[in-house]
Amino acid sequence: MVNFDDIDDWAPKLAAALSPHVPDSVRQKLTAATPKLIGDARNLLFDLTVRNEVIDATLTWIRSTKIAGYQGCGFSQLVTQRSPESIRGNTGLDDCHPVRMHITIRSFLHGHLKILSSFGFSH
Numbered sequence: 056m057v058n059f060d061d062i063d064d065w066a067p068k069l070a071a072a073l074s075p076h077v078p079d080s081v082r083q084k085l086t087a088a089t090p091k092l093i094g095d096a097r098n099l100l101f102d103l104t105v106r107n108e109v110i111d112a113t114l115t116w117i118r119s120t121k122i123a124g125y126q127g128c129g130f131s132q133l134v135t136q137r138s139p140e141s142i143r144g145n146t147g148l149d150d151c152h153p154v155r156m157h158i159t160i161r162s163f164l165h166g167h168l169k170i171l172s173s174f175g176f177s178h
Contacts, residue, residue, distance in 0.1 A: 058123040072116040076108045 057065045070077075081103045090096040100109065 056121045076112050
């Protein structure tokens, strides 16, 4: 089972699954680039590799195991170390404010709920 809060456990497994598509030279370039945000790292990764191969290998790895899923974003743990503004600016993370999360989740699922309704599922 993968618990995404335990990166020391799952990162080597994902790295092994991606190794045919992400050679050491790419890993070295990613490390040297020191991207500030996760999106910057992703964009550089896709610039240096065959994007769809990396995505397909990642999806295959995810589908090959169970994922521990639970509500939480780790933001509150970071706040004890730094200010919320610093965290937002440096990581792109935002706090898990229930009202904003509810609005975001509802807007994301809205299209899916329409599709499910067309198959007789109610929400």
